[in-house]
Amino acid sequence: MESPERPQTLSLQLPTGTDPASIRARVEAVELLLERSFRIPGVNVPIGLDAIIGLVPVIGDFVTTALGAYIVWEARNLGLSKWHLTRMGANVAFDTVLGLVPIVGDAADFVFRSNTRNLRIIKKHLDKHHPETRVIEG
Template sequence: MASILGKMITRRFFKGSVNKVFGSEDPYFEEIAEEELGRKKKGSKRRRPPPPGLSQNDTKVLSEVRRRAYHLDMSLGFCCCGIGIGWSAVISIIPGIGAVIAAYLSYCVVQAANKIDGGLPNWLYTKMMTNVIIDFSLGLVPLVGDVVDILYKANSRNSLLLENYLRERGKNNISNGNFPL
């Protein structure tokens, strides 16, 4: 009973706040709209399609960043509160060095994102590195830092920041008549 109550409270509090800021928590999957469900049950998910108007390189980079973010933040399923956990949370459990390894893996996600055509703009790179630094700093606190690492999901935030930036770039490419190859 307490587990169900905890799950309801956690979902309402944390998912609502993440959805307000980023639109979706999961960088890799999206929920299928009710009109498209057909025979599938409500809540079914599918991979997010890439935004239209992007070059092949940008699409490839976005796919790689999404995949890495998903593995680090959500791939291992859900904990008792209904929040997804990934390898970053497991690695962070190791005292001392775990936070450093998790921060390095998050840095690798940012470096992968920097491979888009023309590289990341400075403002976006700064936002992404700030997420990594916040996640690392909070992860240094014993025990509480592990919980905060599970909730903060810096990699998913960075993936969604990149996707929003590339979505705008794609819209500009389409409106200007620049269709990348």
């Protein structure tokens, strides 16, 4: 008797190191999860957990704020300047304040993607100060 096939599972192992390449991989994974992990069928618009969790009043916004703050914390570990950290914190704070406004905040998650903006700031820093972490996307 043949054994039934086991369903395939998708596993993602993120590096745990403190080197710039490991931090880059973790931040990119969090940004992908929060901003672009799903596509809305029919319109093909990417959304992530930020928009979905943000639908839960108050609690959802604080959860997504904590995840956005994690990206800022990793940027601090990379040694980004206070100016860049302030900009990144302002992006997260603005997203949080928008998210607290019913309906408007949920719609704003499709337009203002603070985590994507913060990832862009981190990538610029890494490309300039740690070019060996650069990933060529094909």
